[in-house]
Amino acid sequence: MASQFLIPSANATSGGRDAVYVATVPLKAAAGPPQLMMSMAYSLNLKNLEHFMVLIKPSSPARPEVIVFDFQPVNLESIEAALSILSGKLIPGVVMQRTLKKVPRQRCWMVGSCKGNNAMEMAIEFNNSWETHLKVGFHDCRHYTNALVQHLTGEIQIVERLRRS
Template identity: 60%
Template structure:
């Protein structure tokens, strides 16, 4: 895990905000192997991005992400690749610990803000029609990080750093 902040000391009372990448999901067989290989080669466009919040007061870590409702359906994948909108969903999951790879500390929640509550409110307003390149996990990640920390275009900064 890499910290992209100049001062990596924890900011007391503020929630840590991370961005993580993982391979895009695909149907089993050759499509899944292709996606995994592209991810392993650090090809930016073949990674799925999500936001992780580590509250200052709790040991639990929550992941927030936006993806197609059925990411392994070949018809959904084809429609998405051709620029058509597909049904998406915002997911919130609990993790026992932060990922060890491709996970970057990108900032801290705004002073005295409850990052979990901000993220939940953000998710209520997020449009769930997914369009690759126009309204996808990258847009979701950039937008949620902006709500939480105030930083615009965090993925642009991460892309310059690599993994």
């Protein structure tokens, strides 16, 4: 069971190495029919409509911010992107990087510590080789999260393990 190896973010420690987390948020959709479809799917508790991200919390006190990496459509909320996603077409994607002041308390789990000395450098190296054409169900945020977490920690299929917990 996933809860045996995943530590809720509020109690997590990384043992002196950069800590690696996985977080989820609801998918965003353009106003109108795409947004209505997302709302209906959430009311039916369809977990496939979650957006997965990788968070790195550096062990250095000099860097208190948390770095977030995720993979998403270039035009996230456009009607064209929503229609392409729903029809299963390949669309342009982008790997995003941003910072947070702290690790979220909800919908966020510590996966483990980075196996290398600098998780940020490892993530950037990984992102430079990531194919950015997105196809939901085949090459999307779930696949990106699984691959980046494996690259950083060695943990495999983390998204599937989270979904079972």
